Amino acid sequence: MKKIVNPEEISGHQKGMERELPFRVPDHYFEDFQARLSARMEAEESGLSGKKVSLFIYMKPVLGLAAAFAAVILLVYFPVRLMTGEKELASNNTVGEEEKIINLVEYVDDHTFFNLLNEEDNDSGLEGRDLEMYIASNYSDYDIFLETQK
Amino acid sequence: MQLSDPELIGHLRNEKTRNLAFSQLVTKYQERLYWHIRKIVLNHDDTDDVLQNTFMKVWKNLENFREESTLYTWLYRIATNESLTFISSRAKRQSVPLQDVGDYLKNRLEADDYYEGTEIQKKLQEAILTLPEKQRLVFNMRYFEEMPYQEMSDILDTSVGALKASFHHAVKKVEDFITGIE
Numbered sequence: 001m002k003k004i005v006n007p008e009e010i011s012g013h014q015k016g017m018e019r020e021l022p023f024r025v026p027d028h029y030f031e032d033f034q035a036r037l038s039a040r041m042e043a044e045e046s047g048l049s050g051k052k053v054s055l056f057i058y059m060k061p062v063l064g065l066a067a068a069f070a071a072v073i074l075l076v077y078f079p080v081r082l083m084t085g086e087k088e089l090a091s092n093n094t095v096g097e098e099e100k101i102i103n104l105v106e107y108v109d110d111h112t113f114f115n116l117l118n119e120e121d122n123d124s125g126l127e128g129r130d131l132e133m134y135i136a137s138n139y140s141d142y143d144i145f146l147e148t149q150k
Numbered sequence: 151m152q153l154s155d156p157e158l159i160g161h162l163r164n165e166k167t168r169n170l171a172f173s174q175l176v177t178k179y180q181e182r183l184y185w186h187i188r189k190i191v192l193n194h195d196d197t198d199d200v201l202q203n204t205f206m207k208v209w210k211n212l213e214n215f216r217e218e219s220t221l222y223t224w225l226y227r228i229a230t231n232e233s234l235t236f237i238s239s240r241a242k243r244q245s246v247p248l249q250d251v252g253d254y255l256k257n258r259l260e261a262d263d264y265y266e267g268t269e270i271q272k273k274l275q276e277a278i279l280t281l282p283e284k285q286r287l288v289f290n291m292r293y294f295e296e297m298p299y300q301e302m303s304d305i306l307d308t309s310v311g312a313l314k315a316s317f318h319h320a321v322k323k324v325e326d327f328i329t330g331i332e
Contacts, residue, residue, distance in 0.1 A: 019294055022267025022275065023188055029198075030184070034176050037202055041209065 110139075114147060152178055155221040162212050172212075176205055179222075183229045189290040190233040192255055192275070194264040200236045204229045223304045230287065230305060252279040277327035281320050288313055289320040 135144065153161065153174055161171030183204060188197040207228050215224055237251060246254045256279050259265055267275065278286055287306065291297045292313075299310045306313070 020271070021185070021189065021294060022265060022271040023192075023194070023262075024264050024266055025184070025194060026264065030181055033180050033198075033201070034173065037176060037205055040202055041206060044206070 110143075110147075159215070159217065159221055162215075168212070172209060175208070175221075179225055180205075183225060186226060186291075186295070187229050187233050189294060190230070190287065191237060191258070192265075193258040193262045195262075196236065196240075196258060200229070200232050203236070204232045207232060219304055223301065226301075226305045227307075234283065251283075255279055273328055274324070277324040280327055281323055284308075285316050285320040285323070288316040289324065292317050293321075 139147075153171070158171055158175055158178070161167040162175070164171075180201065184197060184201050187200045187204070188194070191197050191200055204225070208225065211228075215221075219227070237255065241248075241251050241254050244254070256276065259275060259279075278289060281289060284306075288302065291302050291305075292299075299313050302308075302313050303310045308316075
């Protein structure tokens with residue numbers, strides 16, 4: 001407890017009230033104070049440069065998460081979308097070509113069909129082995145024979 | 151060997167001897183400033199914070215120290231300002247209205263493990279906490295430290311006459327408070 005020297009009362013009423021502070025300090029407080037002060041000063045001095053980094057430290061998890069999302073989008077989402085998109089496009093094109101041929105052939109009678117094949121400037125694309133396979137699968141031997149006798 | 155204030159100032163101004171001189175300054179003034187701060191903020195842990203803040207401010211402002219005032223006066227002025235700033239920032243952080251700062255300090259005093267007052271000492275502290283800030287400072291410096299009015303005037307930047315009047319009013323209020331609760 002801190003004792004103030006030369007106690008003197010303020011007035012008669014306060015006689016008996018010593019000028020003594022009702023406080024005490026932890027043991028060895030003043031012996032240790034200098035060391036704690038030095039430690040804090042060093043920490044604050046080094047903390048000045050550390051403060052600049054601290055914002056990055058706080059943002060690091062967020063930035064990492066954002067980078068991970070970006071990587072997923074770049075490496076997985078776009079390539080997958082690109083590939084499926086191309087496949088869809090390709091399959092759509094294939095279907096389109098096949099449908100065109102089927103529609104064309106459906107409305108053409110056999111006679112016209114063979115005439116078209118015989119035309120020199122015909123560039124329908126059915127030639128050689130494809131043509132043989134088409135005829136073999138769609139016409140009987142007898143039909144072919146009849147056509148060749150015309 | 152303890153250096154005199156002019157010697158300390160000389161060493162503090164010299165870059166080569168500054169660190170050692172500052173260490174000696176802390177050793178020389180830590181206890182006096184501690185009790186000065188403790189009477190204002192009351193709680194030991196708060197006092198420890200403010201005392202460290204005070205010496206750090208001293209270290210950072212050594213270049214600004216002009217010998218218009220004594221080293222002792224300059225240190226006390228910094229310690230007083232740091233104490234008042236500390237109380238006001240803590241009170242603001244806890245949304246304590248200005249008129250209730252006395253209650254806030256009373257709570258801090260009651261929460262202090264290093265407070266061991268008798269009943270009459272507790273009454274005196276409660277009475278002091280009812281005083282306005284300036285009167286509280288003047289009462290503490292005059293009653294407990296018996297500081298001469300001229301020194302108080304240098305530290306608080308207030309005329310001696312005004313300080314005497316403040317102390318007179320403070321004593322009257324403290325007496326009235328203690329009479330009232332008896």
